[in-house]
Amino acid sequence: MRSxxxxxxxxxxxxxxxxxxxAGFVSLALGLGLEKRLAIASARTVIQLLLIGFILRxxxxxxxxxxxxxxxxxxxxxxxxxxVQRPSRTFGGAAWRAFASLLLCGLATTFTVxxxxxxxxxxxxxxxxxxxxxxxxxxxxTGISLCLDHILNDLVCKRDxxxxxxxxxxxxxxxxxxxxxxxxSKGMIPIINTMMVVxxxxxxxxxxxxxxxxxxPVEAVxxxxxxxxxxxxxxxxGCIGVAILVFRHLFNDRHQLRAGLIRTR
Amino acid sequence: MLRVDRxxxxxxxxxxxxxxxxxxxxxxxxxxxGPSGCxxxxxxxxxxxxxxxxxxxxxxxxxxxxxxxxxxxxxxxPYLSQVPSLVEGSVNQNLERPFTYRSASGGYERExxxxxxxxxxxxxxxxxxDVRSLSVGEQQRVCLVRALLAEPRFLLLDEPTSALDEExxxxxxxxxxxxxxxxxxxxxLVTHDREQAVRVCGSVLDLxxxxxxxxxTG
Numbered sequence: 410m411r412s413x414x415x416x417x418x419x420x421x422x423x424x425x426x427x428x429x430x431x432a433g434f435v436s437l438a439l440g441l442g443l444e445k446r447l448a449i450a451s452a453r454t455v456i457q458l459l460l461i462g463f464i465l466r467x468x469x470x471x472x473x474x475x476x477x478x479x480x481x482x483x484x485x486x487x488x489x490x491x492x493v494q495r496p497s498r499t500f501g502g503a504a505w506r507a508f509a510s511l512l513l514c515g516l517a518t519t520f521t522v523x524x525x526x527x528x529x530x531x532x533x534x535x536x537x538x539x540x541x542x543x544x545x546x547x548x549x550x551t552g553i554s555l556c557l558d559h560i561l562n563d564l565v566c567k568r569d570x571x572x573x574x575x576x577x578x579x580x581x582x583x584x585x586x587x588x589x590x591x592x593x594s595k596g597m598i599p600i601i602n603t604m605m606v607v608x609x610x611x612x613x614x615x616x617x618x619x620x621x622x623x624x625x626p627v628e629a630v631x632x633x634x635x636x637x638x639x640x641x642x643x644x645x646x647g648c649i650g651v652a653i654l655v656f657r658h659l660f661n662d663r664h665q666l667r668a669g670l671i672r673t674r
Numbered sequence: 675m676l677r678v679d680r681x682x683x684x685x686x687x688x689x690x691x692x693x694x695x696x697x698x699x700x701x702x703x704x705x706x707x708g709p710s711g712c713x714x715x716x717x718x719x720x721x722x723x724x725x726x727x728x729x730x731x732x733x734x735x736x737x738x739x740x741x742x743x744x745x746x747x748x749x750x751x752p753y754l755s756q757v758p759s760l761v762e763g764s765v766n767q768n769l770e771r772p773f774t775y776r777s778a779s780g781g782y783e784r785e786x787x788x789x790x791x792x793x794x795x796x797x798x799x800x801x802x803x804d805v806r807s808l809s810v811g812e813q814q815r816v817c818l819v820r821a822l823l824a825e826p827r828f829l830l831l832d833e834p835t836s837a838l839d840e841e842x843x844x845x846x847x848x849x850x851x852x853x854x855x856x857x858x859x860x861x862x863l864v865t866h867d868r869e870q871a872v873r874v875c876g877s878v879l880d881l882x883x884x885x886x887x888x889x890x891t892g
Contacts (some may be wrong), residue, residue: 440892575761576722577821578777638724663723 414622415450423500426451430532439632465539474533485511488546492651496558498565500670502658507553510650514547514643520640544636548600555653556596560655563588563670581660589652596648600641606610662670675699675862676721676751676828681730683713683720690716695731695759695878695887698828701860705871707864714864715756718830721862722753728860729755734827745777750823753830756864758806758813765816768805772824790819793849795842811837818846822853833872847874858892870877 429451467477489508493499497635519542523529529537564571567588574584607613608630612620615636619629659667676698683691686756690713698704706714720727723744732739739747749772766784771824773782788798796813814837821829830848835843851874853859865871871878 431723472883569757569759570761572724573755574725574761574771574775575745576748576753576755577775578745578752578824579772579775580745580777583745583775663726663740664748665726667723 416482421454422455424628430553439595440643441673463534467537468535473537474531477533477538480535480539484539484542485515488515489549492535492550492553493557495554496561498558498561498671498673500561500655500659503557503655506654506658507550507557509654510553510616510647511546511549514549514647515542515545517646518639518643519545522635526635540615541639542637545640548640549643549647550598552596553647554596555599555650555659556592556648560588560592560652564592564659564666564668565671568666571666575664575666579664581664581666582656584664584666585656585660593645593648596652599643604637604641605634675733675735675738676722676862677731677733677734679731681717681720681732682728683716683725684728689728691720691881693725694881695730696791696862698860698862699876700733700827700860701854702877702883703854703863703875705865705868705875705878706881707861707866707868707871708883710866712881715832716879718753718832718862718864722748722830724753741851743777745775749775749779749824750776751828752824752826752828754817754821754832754834756833756836757816758810760813760816763805765803765805766801768816769820769823772820778824780833782823783825787819787823790822790849791815793845795821795845800890809837811842814838815842815846818849820848822859825857827858827860829859831861832864833866834863835865843870845882850874 427440429447433440433444433447436447443590464480468480485508489504489511492507492511493503519538522541523534523537524532527537549605564585571584571588575581604613613633616629616633620626659670661667678694678696680693680695681691682689682693696704696706697785698709701872706717708714716725719725720730723732723739732742734742734747734750742750753802760769765786769787770782772778773780784801787801790798791797796812796819800808800816805816808816814834818831818834837847847870850859850861850863851889854861865872868878
Protein backbone atom coordinates (compact mmCIF):
# COMPACT_ATOMS: atom_id res chain seq x y z
CA MET A 410 0.00 0.00 0.00
CA ARG A 411 1.40 3.38 -0.90
CA SER A 412 -1.02 6.30 -0.86
CA UNK A 413 -0.35 9.75 -2.27
CA UNK A 414 1.28 12.25 0.12
CA UNK A 415 -1.28 14.87 1.09
CA UNK A 416 0.45 18.22 0.61
CA UNK A 417 -0.24 20.82 3.29
CA UNK A 418 -1.16 24.34 2.28
CA UNK A 419 -0.36 27.47 4.34
CA UNK A 420 -4.05 27.53 5.25
CA UNK A 421 -3.69 24.04 6.78
CA UNK A 422 -0.90 25.35 9.00
CA UNK A 423 -3.10 28.26 10.09
CA UNK A 424 -5.83 25.78 11.05
CA UNK A 425 -3.31 23.79 13.12
CA UNK A 426 -2.32 27.04 14.84
CA UNK A 427 -5.92 27.20 16.11
CA UNK A 428 -5.08 24.20 18.29
CA UNK A 429 -2.36 26.20 20.02
CA UNK A 430 -4.72 29.17 20.23
CA UNK A 431 -7.20 26.91 22.02
CA ALA A 432 -4.48 25.95 24.49
CA GLY A 433 -3.79 29.68 24.96
CA PHE A 434 -7.45 30.37 25.73
CA VAL A 435 -7.47 27.57 28.31
CA SER A 436 -4.41 29.13 29.92
CA LEU A 437 -6.12 32.55 29.98
CA ALA A 438 -9.36 31.17 31.36
CA LEU A 439 -7.64 29.26 34.15
CA GLY A 440 -5.14 32.03 34.87
CA LEU A 441 -2.15 29.74 34.25
CA GLY A 442 -0.06 32.57 32.81
CA LEU A 443 1.34 30.37 30.06
CA GLU A 444 0.06 32.42 27.09
CA LYS A 445 3.21 34.43 26.52
CA ARG A 446 5.53 31.43 26.72
CA LEU A 447 3.17 29.40 24.56
CA ALA A 448 3.17 32.17 21.94
CA ILE A 449 6.97 32.44 21.97
CA ALA A 450 7.37 28.65 21.81
CA SER A 451 4.92 28.43 18.90
CA ALA A 452 6.68 31.22 17.02
CA ARG A 453 10.06 29.57 17.61
CA THR A 454 8.69 26.23 16.40
CA VAL A 455 7.49 27.80 13.15
CA ILE A 456 10.61 29.88 12.53
CA GLN A 457 13.14 27.16 13.48
CA LEU A 458 11.40 24.43 11.50
CA LEU A 459 10.85 26.60 8.41
CA LEU A 460 14.46 27.67 8.57
CA ILE A 461 15.74 24.11 8.80
CA GLY A 462 13.30 23.09 6.05
CA PHE A 463 14.77 25.67 3.66
CA ILE A 464 18.33 24.87 4.73
CA LEU A 465 17.79 21.15 4.17
CA ARG A 466 16.19 21.84 0.79
CA UNK A 467 19.29 23.85 -0.16
CA UNK A 468 21.67 21.20 1.25
CA UNK A 469 19.91 18.44 -0.68
CA UNK A 470 20.07 20.52 -3.86
CA UNK A 471 23.76 21.46 -3.47
CA UNK A 472 24.70 17.81 -2.79
CA UNK A 473 28.21 18.66 -1.60
CA UNK A 474 30.19 16.58 0.92
CA UNK A 475 31.78 19.73 2.34
CA UNK A 476 28.40 21.28 3.12
CA UNK A 477 27.26 18.04 4.77
CA UNK A 478 30.41 17.92 6.90
CA UNK A 479 29.84 21.54 7.99
CA UNK A 480 26.23 20.77 8.93
CA UNK A 481 27.26 17.65 10.87
CA UNK A 482 29.96 19.63 12.71
CA UNK A 483 27.50 22.36 13.69
CA UNK A 484 25.08 19.70 14.94
CA UNK A 485 27.85 18.09 17.02
CA UNK A 486 28.97 21.38 18.55
CA UNK A 487 25.43 22.45 19.44
CA UNK A 488 24.65 19.00 20.90
CA UNK A 489 27.81 18.96 23.04
CA UNK A 490 27.07 22.44 24.36
CA UNK A 491 23.54 21.38 25.26
CA UNK A 492 24.85 18.22 26.93
CA VAL A 493 27.09 20.15 29.35
CA GLN A 494 24.64 22.97 30.05
CA ARG A 495 22.00 20.83 31.73
CA PRO A 496 24.02 19.29 34.62
CA SER A 497 24.10 21.34 37.83
CA ARG A 498 27.87 20.95 38.12
CA THR A 499 30.66 21.28 35.61
CA PHE A 500 34.45 21.51 35.24
CA GLY A 501 36.89 23.08 32.82
CA GLY A 502 37.03 20.99 29.67
CA ALA A 503 33.62 19.34 30.11
CA ALA A 504 32.43 20.63 26.72
CA TRP A 505 35.18 19.08 24.62
CA ARG A 506 34.81 15.79 26.47
CA ALA A 507 31.09 15.78 25.68
CA PHE A 508 31.98 16.70 22.08
CA ALA A 509 34.47 13.82 21.82
CA SER A 510 31.93 11.36 23.23
CA LEU A 511 29.19 12.56 20.86
CA LEU A 512 31.61 12.48 17.95
CA LEU A 513 32.59 8.92 18.73
CA CYS A 514 29.11 7.56 19.38
CA GLY A 515 27.36 9.65 16.72
CA LEU A 516 29.67 8.97 13.83
CA ALA A 517 30.36 5.32 14.72
CA THR A 518 26.67 4.37 14.85
CA THR A 519 25.39 6.63 12.07
CA PHE A 520 28.03 5.57 9.57
CA THR A 521 27.57 1.91 10.51
CA VAL A 522 23.89 2.25 9.65
CA UNK A 523 24.33 4.31 6.48
CA UNK A 524 27.20 2.21 5.16
CA UNK A 525 26.32 -1.32 6.28
CA UNK A 526 22.50 -1.29 6.49
CA UNK A 527 21.00 1.39 4.25
CA UNK A 528 23.95 1.33 1.81
CA UNK A 529 23.62 4.98 0.80
CA UNK A 530 25.53 6.20 -2.24
CA UNK A 531 27.42 8.50 -2.07
CA UNK A 532 28.41 8.20 1.62
CA UNK A 533 27.38 11.77 2.44
CA UNK A 534 23.83 11.62 1.05
CA UNK A 535 22.31 14.32 3.29
CA UNK A 536 18.73 13.04 3.03
CA UNK A 537 19.76 10.08 5.23
CA UNK A 538 22.88 11.24 7.06
CA UNK A 539 21.49 14.45 8.57
CA UNK A 540 18.21 13.13 10.02
CA UNK A 541 19.86 9.94 11.29
CA UNK A 542 22.68 11.81 13.02
CA UNK A 543 20.10 14.27 14.35
CA UNK A 544 18.15 11.48 16.01
CA UNK A 545 21.31 9.91 17.42
CA UNK A 546 22.62 13.21 18.80
CA UNK A 547 19.26 14.29 20.22
CA UNK A 548 18.98 11.11 22.24
CA UNK A 549 22.64 10.66 23.13
CA UNK A 550 22.98 14.18 24.45
CA THR A 551 20.18 13.49 26.94
CA GLY A 552 21.98 10.34 28.08
CA ILE A 553 25.37 12.05 28.26
CA SER A 554 23.84 14.95 30.15
CA LEU A 555 22.27 12.67 32.75
CA CYS A 556 25.45 10.63 33.03
CA LEU A 557 27.55 13.78 33.51
CA ASP A 558 25.15 15.19 36.09
CA HIS A 559 25.22 11.96 38.07
CA ILE A 560 28.97 11.38 38.01
CA LEU A 561 29.82 14.95 39.04
CA ASN A 562 27.19 14.99 41.80
CA ASP A 563 28.37 11.68 43.18
CA LEU A 564 32.04 12.62 43.11
CA VAL A 565 31.19 15.70 45.19
CA CYS A 566 28.62 14.13 47.52
CA LYS A 567 30.50 10.87 48.00
CA ARG A 568 33.95 12.41 48.09
CA ASP A 569 34.63 11.13 51.63
CA UNK A 570 33.76 7.60 50.58
CA UNK A 571 35.91 7.73 47.45
CA UNK A 572 38.86 9.11 49.39
CA UNK A 573 38.33 6.51 52.11
CA UNK A 574 38.68 3.78 49.50
CA UNK A 575 41.79 5.42 48.05
CA UNK A 576 43.22 5.80 51.56
CA UNK A 577 42.79 2.07 52.17
CA UNK A 578 44.71 1.10 49.03
CA UNK A 579 42.12 1.14 46.26
CA UNK A 580 43.28 2.18 42.81
CA UNK A 581 41.50 5.19 41.32
CA UNK A 582 39.40 2.87 39.20
CA UNK A 583 38.45 0.69 42.19
CA UNK A 584 37.43 3.80 44.11
CA UNK A 585 35.40 5.24 41.23
CA UNK A 586 33.94 2.24 39.42
CA UNK A 587 30.64 2.10 41.36
CA UNK A 588 30.02 5.76 40.61
CA UNK A 589 31.04 5.38 36.95
CA UNK A 590 28.81 2.32 36.58
CA UNK A 591 25.82 4.05 38.23
CA UNK A 592 26.28 7.12 36.05
CA UNK A 593 26.33 5.15 32.80
CA SER A 594 23.26 3.28 33.95
CA LYS A 595 21.45 6.56 34.78
CA GLY A 596 22.29 7.90 31.33
CA MET A 597 20.80 4.80 29.72
CA ILE A 598 17.47 4.94 31.59
CA PRO A 599 15.57 7.18 29.09
CA ILE A 600 16.42 5.12 26.01
CA ILE A 601 15.72 1.82 27.79
CA ASN A 602 12.36 3.18 29.01
CA THR A 603 11.56 4.30 25.46
CA MET A 604 12.50 0.93 24.01
CA MET A 605 10.30 -0.83 26.57
CA VAL A 606 7.13 0.97 25.50
CA VAL A 607 7.81 1.85 21.88
CA UNK A 608 4.90 0.91 19.68
CA UNK A 609 2.72 0.20 22.71
CA UNK A 610 2.45 3.57 24.42
CA UNK A 611 4.00 5.78 21.77
CA UNK A 612 4.68 5.77 18.06
CA UNK A 613 8.06 7.39 17.41
CA UNK A 614 8.07 10.63 15.42
CA UNK A 615 10.13 9.29 12.56
CA UNK A 616 7.87 6.29 12.07
CA UNK A 617 4.75 8.44 12.32
CA UNK A 618 6.24 10.80 9.73
CA UNK A 619 6.97 7.95 7.34
CA UNK A 620 3.47 6.53 7.73
CA UNK A 621 1.93 9.98 7.18
CA UNK A 622 3.99 10.39 4.03
CA UNK A 623 2.60 7.15 2.65
CA UNK A 624 5.18 4.49 3.57
CA UNK A 625 3.91 1.03 4.37
CA PRO A 626 3.74 0.76 8.22
CA VAL A 627 5.81 -2.44 8.26
CA GLU A 628 8.54 -0.75 6.22
CA ALA A 629 8.38 2.21 8.59
CA VAL A 630 8.70 -0.18 11.55
CA UNK A 631 11.83 -1.75 10.05
CA UNK A 632 13.43 1.68 9.83
CA UNK A 633 12.33 2.47 13.36
CA UNK A 634 13.88 -0.73 14.72
CA UNK A 635 17.19 0.18 13.11
CA UNK A 636 16.93 3.70 14.54
CA UNK A 637 16.11 2.45 18.07
CA UNK A 638 19.08 0.08 18.03
CA UNK A 639 21.29 2.81 16.65
CA UNK A 640 20.19 5.23 19.39
CA UNK A 641 20.64 2.61 22.11
CA UNK A 642 24.16 1.82 20.91
CA UNK A 643 25.06 5.48 20.55
CA UNK A 644 23.72 6.39 24.00
CA UNK A 645 25.61 3.61 25.72
CA UNK A 646 28.81 4.40 23.82
CA GLY A 647 28.39 8.11 24.54
CA CYS A 648 27.73 7.59 28.27
CA ILE A 649 30.65 5.19 28.65
CA GLY A 650 32.88 7.55 26.68
CA VAL A 651 32.04 10.63 28.70
CA ALA A 652 32.22 8.76 32.02
CA ILE A 653 35.70 7.43 31.21
CA LEU A 654 36.91 10.84 30.05
CA VAL A 655 35.58 12.50 33.23
CA PHE A 656 37.13 9.77 35.36
CA ARG A 657 40.53 10.17 33.65
CA HIS A 658 40.41 13.91 34.18
CA LEU A 659 39.23 14.00 37.79
CA PHE A 660 41.53 11.24 39.06
CA ASN A 661 45.22 11.74 38.44
CA ASP A 662 47.98 9.16 38.17
CA ARG A 663 48.76 9.62 41.87
CA HIS A 664 45.33 8.09 42.45
CA GLN A 665 43.94 11.31 43.88
CA LEU A 666 40.42 12.61 43.40
CA ARG A 667 40.64 16.18 42.14
CA ALA A 668 37.20 17.19 43.40
CA GLY A 669 38.33 20.82 43.57
CA LEU A 670 38.07 21.01 39.78
CA ILE A 671 34.29 20.47 39.93
CA ARG A 672 32.26 23.65 40.32
CA THR A 673 28.59 24.31 40.86
CA ARG A 674 26.86 26.50 38.30
CA MET B 675 60.23 3.24 59.21
CA LEU B 676 57.92 5.98 57.94
CA ARG B 677 60.05 9.03 57.26
CA VAL B 678 58.59 12.45 56.45
CA ASP B 679 61.23 14.88 55.34
CA ARG B 680 60.68 18.65 55.04
CA UNK B 681 57.07 18.35 54.02
CA UNK B 682 55.45 21.63 52.98
CA UNK B 683 51.79 22.02 52.24
CA UNK B 684 50.09 24.94 50.61
CA UNK B 685 46.43 25.82 50.88
CA UNK B 686 45.03 28.61 48.71
CA UNK B 687 46.97 31.73 49.48
CA UNK B 688 49.25 30.47 52.23
CA UNK B 689 51.76 27.91 53.26
CA UNK B 690 50.04 25.81 55.93
CA UNK B 691 52.95 23.51 56.73
CA UNK B 692 56.51 24.53 56.20
CA UNK B 693 59.20 21.86 56.02
CA UNK B 694 57.87 19.53 58.71
CA UNK B 695 60.00 16.45 59.30
CA UNK B 696 59.28 13.43 61.46
CA UNK B 697 60.03 9.75 61.74
CA UNK B 698 57.64 7.02 62.85
CA UNK B 699 59.65 3.94 63.84
CA UNK B 700 58.07 0.47 63.59
CA UNK B 701 56.25 -0.56 66.74
CA UNK B 702 55.91 2.98 68.01
CA UNK B 703 53.43 5.80 67.97
CA UNK B 704 54.13 9.44 67.27
CA UNK B 705 51.60 11.94 68.54
CA UNK B 706 50.77 15.00 66.48
CA UNK B 707 49.19 17.82 68.49
CA GLY B 708 48.63 21.51 67.98
CA PRO B 709 45.92 24.14 67.88
CA SER B 710 42.91 23.76 65.58
CA GLY B 711 43.67 24.77 62.02
CA CYS B 712 47.42 24.30 62.34
CA UNK B 713 47.32 21.58 59.68
CA UNK B 714 47.31 18.29 61.59
CA UNK B 715 44.67 16.60 59.43
CA UNK B 716 46.13 18.15 56.28
CA UNK B 717 49.50 16.71 57.28
CA UNK B 718 48.02 13.19 57.47
CA UNK B 719 46.13 13.58 54.18
CA UNK B 720 49.32 14.82 52.53
CA UNK B 721 51.40 11.93 53.87
CA UNK B 722 48.69 9.59 52.53
CA UNK B 723 49.05 11.33 49.17
CA UNK B 724 45.39 12.32 48.97
CA UNK B 725 46.56 15.89 48.42
CA UNK B 726 49.82 17.07 46.92
CA UNK B 727 52.68 18.47 48.94
CA UNK B 728 54.39 21.66 47.82
CA UNK B 729 57.70 20.08 48.70
CA UNK B 730 59.33 17.35 50.73
CA UNK B 731 59.39 13.57 50.65
CA UNK B 732 57.70 10.66 52.36
CA UNK B 733 59.48 7.32 52.50
CA UNK B 734 58.29 3.93 53.63
CA UNK B 735 61.13 1.57 54.58
CA UNK B 736 63.60 3.86 52.81
CA UNK B 737 61.63 3.88 49.54
CA UNK B 738 59.79 6.93 48.25
CA UNK B 739 56.03 6.41 48.38
CA UNK B 740 55.64 7.02 44.63
CA UNK B 741 58.14 4.24 43.97
CA UNK B 742 56.25 1.94 46.35
CA UNK B 743 53.15 2.62 44.23
CA UNK B 744 50.32 4.78 45.55
CA UNK B 745 47.72 2.05 46.24
CA UNK B 746 50.42 -0.20 47.72
CA UNK B 747 51.76 2.61 49.91
CA UNK B 748 48.27 3.45 51.15
CA UNK B 749 47.53 -0.18 51.91
CA UNK B 750 50.67 -0.33 54.02
CA UNK B 751 50.03 3.06 55.65
CA PRO B 752 46.26 3.69 55.53
CA TYR B 753 44.77 6.98 56.63
CA LEU B 754 41.68 7.04 58.84
CA SER B 755 39.72 10.26 58.72
CA GLN B 756 38.19 11.76 61.82
CA VAL B 757 34.70 11.39 60.37
CA PRO B 758 34.16 7.66 59.86
CA SER B 759 33.47 6.76 56.26
CA LEU B 760 31.85 3.45 55.40
CA VAL B 761 30.24 2.09 52.26
CA GLU B 762 26.54 1.23 52.25
CA GLY B 763 25.92 -2.28 53.53
CA SER B 764 26.75 -4.41 56.52
CA VAL B 765 29.74 -4.20 58.84
CA ASN B 766 30.99 -7.45 57.34
CA GLN B 767 30.84 -6.04 53.79
CA ASN B 768 32.84 -3.05 54.96
CA LEU B 769 35.46 -5.19 56.67
CA GLU B 770 35.86 -7.29 53.50
CA ARG B 771 36.06 -4.27 51.21
CA PRO B 772 39.86 -3.66 51.25
CA PHE B 773 40.43 -7.30 50.32
CA THR B 774 38.68 -6.71 47.01
CA TYR B 775 41.38 -4.23 45.97
CA ARG B 776 44.19 -5.29 43.68
CA SER B 777 46.73 -4.03 46.23
CA ALA B 778 45.38 -6.40 48.92
CA SER B 779 47.67 -9.06 50.29
CA GLY B 780 46.09 -12.14 51.83
CA GLY B 781 42.41 -12.76 52.32
CA TYR B 782 39.72 -11.64 54.70
CA GLU B 783 39.75 -13.59 57.99
CA ARG B 784 36.50 -13.44 59.91
CA GLU B 785 38.07 -14.85 63.08
CA UNK B 786 40.67 -12.13 63.08
CA UNK B 787 37.97 -9.54 62.48
CA UNK B 788 36.03 -10.87 65.45
CA UNK B 789 39.12 -10.72 67.67
CA UNK B 790 39.69 -7.09 66.72
CA UNK B 791 36.00 -6.16 67.10
CA UNK B 792 35.97 -7.69 70.58
CA UNK B 793 39.13 -5.81 71.44
CA UNK B 794 37.30 -2.53 70.79
CA UNK B 795 34.17 -3.54 72.70
CA UNK B 796 32.01 -4.89 69.88
CA UNK B 797 30.92 -8.47 69.16
CA UNK B 798 29.84 -10.88 66.43
CA UNK B 799 26.27 -9.57 66.36
CA UNK B 800 27.51 -6.46 64.60
CA UNK B 801 28.79 -8.39 61.54
CA UNK B 802 25.38 -8.35 59.91
CA UNK B 803 24.39 -4.90 61.19
CA ASP B 804 23.76 -2.17 58.63
CA VAL B 805 26.46 0.44 59.12
CA ARG B 806 23.81 3.18 59.12
CA SER B 807 22.37 1.71 62.31
CA LEU B 808 25.67 2.15 64.17
CA SER B 809 26.54 5.12 66.36
CA VAL B 810 29.38 7.37 65.18
CA GLY B 811 31.59 5.86 67.88
CA GLU B 812 30.85 2.34 66.64
CA GLN B 813 31.51 3.42 63.06
CA GLN B 814 34.85 4.86 64.15
CA ARG B 815 35.80 1.53 65.69
CA VAL B 816 34.69 -0.43 62.61
CA CYS B 817 36.92 1.83 60.50
CA LEU B 818 39.88 1.08 62.78
CA VAL B 819 39.23 -2.66 62.66
CA ARG B 820 38.89 -2.51 58.86
CA ALA B 821 42.27 -0.80 58.59
CA LEU B 822 43.98 -3.19 61.02
CA LEU B 823 42.65 -6.30 59.26
CA ALA B 824 44.82 -5.62 56.22
CA GLU B 825 47.96 -5.84 58.39
CA PRO B 826 49.26 -2.34 57.72
CA ARG B 827 52.77 -1.39 58.72
CA PHE B 828 51.72 2.09 59.78
CA LEU B 829 48.45 3.86 60.54
CA LEU B 830 47.71 7.53 59.95
CA LEU B 831 45.06 8.19 62.58
CA ASP B 832 43.04 11.39 62.68
CA GLU B 833 41.36 11.67 66.10
CA PRO B 834 40.31 7.99 66.15
CA THR B 835 38.67 8.29 69.58
CA SER B 836 36.91 11.64 69.15
CA ALA B 837 33.43 10.05 69.37
CA LEU B 838 34.26 7.46 72.03
CA ASP B 839 33.63 7.37 75.77
CA GLU B 840 36.45 6.86 78.20
CA GLU B 841 36.08 3.08 78.36
CA UNK B 842 36.15 2.58 74.60
CA UNK B 843 38.93 5.13 74.21
CA UNK B 844 40.94 2.96 76.59
CA UNK B 845 40.15 -0.14 74.49
CA UNK B 846 41.28 1.52 71.26
CA UNK B 847 44.48 2.76 72.88
CA UNK B 848 45.18 -0.71 74.31
CA UNK B 849 44.60 -2.30 70.90
CA UNK B 850 46.99 0.12 69.20
CA UNK B 851 49.70 -0.61 71.76
CA UNK B 852 49.05 -4.35 71.48
CA UNK B 853 49.33 -4.26 67.67
CA UNK B 854 52.50 -2.19 67.97
CA UNK B 855 53.97 -4.91 70.22
CA UNK B 856 52.58 -7.85 68.27
CA UNK B 857 53.19 -6.86 64.66
CA UNK B 858 55.48 -3.86 64.89
CA UNK B 859 52.70 -1.47 63.82
CA UNK B 860 53.78 2.15 63.87
CA UNK B 861 51.26 4.96 63.96
CA UNK B 862 50.98 8.69 63.62
CA LEU B 863 48.22 9.88 65.92
CA VAL B 864 46.57 13.26 65.50
CA THR B 865 44.80 14.23 68.69
CA HIS B 866 43.59 17.24 70.59
CA ASP B 867 44.22 15.37 73.81
CA ARG B 868 47.87 15.91 74.67
CA GLU B 869 47.58 13.45 77.55
CA GLN B 870 46.41 10.75 75.17
CA ALA B 871 49.38 11.46 72.91
CA VAL B 872 51.75 11.10 75.84
CA ARG B 873 49.92 7.96 77.02
CA VAL B 874 50.18 5.96 73.79
CA CYS B 875 53.00 7.55 71.81
CA GLY B 876 56.74 7.30 72.28
CA SER B 877 57.15 10.88 71.13
CA VAL B 878 54.89 13.88 70.61
CA LEU B 879 55.29 16.58 68.01
CA ASP B 880 53.56 19.93 68.41
CA LEU B 881 52.75 21.16 64.92
CA UNK B 882 52.20 24.64 66.34
CA UNK B 883 55.98 24.81 66.88
CA UNK B 884 56.55 24.66 63.14
CA UNK B 885 55.98 28.25 62.19
CA UNK B 886 54.80 28.45 58.62
CA UNK B 887 55.22 31.70 56.79
CA UNK B 888 51.81 33.27 56.27
CA UNK B 889 52.30 34.12 52.62
CA UNK B 890 53.45 32.01 49.74
CA THR B 891 56.65 33.55 48.49
CA GLY B 892 57.51 31.51 45.48
